[in-house]
Amino acid sequence: MLNWLASWLGLGAPTSARGLREQARDPDPGQRRLAAERLAGISDPWVRDDLLMLLKDVYAEVRDAAREGLRRQGAAAVGVLVKALEDSDPRVAVPAAEILGDLKHPDAVRPLLLVMKFGALDVRAAATRALIRYGPAAVPGLEAATRDADPFTRMRGEEILAEIRRAAPAAEPPAAPASPLQ
Secondary structure, three states: OOOHHHHOOOOOOOOOOOHHHHHHHHHHHHHHHHHHHHHHHOOOOOHHHHHHHHOOOOHHHHHHHHHHHHHHHHHHHHHHHHHHHHOOOOOHHHHHHHHHHHOOOHHHHHHHHHHHHHHHHHHHHHHHHHHHHHHHHHHHHHHHHOOOOOOOHHHHHHHHHHHHHHHHOOOOOOOOOOOOOO
């Protein structure tokens, strides 16, 4: 009872790397969720691997906390997220593509294009949505995809380019010069 109360109040929360790693592997999903939340605020490289591990958790609240933690890591998480695109579990690869779409880091365009070409159906769909969110930053890679030997890749590249162009705000006509009033 006292352990539950202490954990609920956040007393005795681990602060060391070892303590946080142990908390991330705790049998209690609430403790794993707390570990993910705490890990999100640490910029050390080992943190991203632990957050990726928590992204595979069986409990949705732990996965959600890990997803948010990776998002908060920003550009530093791109490498581990690109690695996660290759995971056979769509509960890992799909959120990785979604987070990459939010981060819009240029290093992730090519891996997203590869997933769009070779990934499982639901991961391909997530990569496509991510590339659309990239907007103009993805255009050079998508233009290369439209020249790919694979007809599906060409077609998807053209569709995504069209979607990006539709989503881009229409260029406003230049304002007429103001006439001086005398």
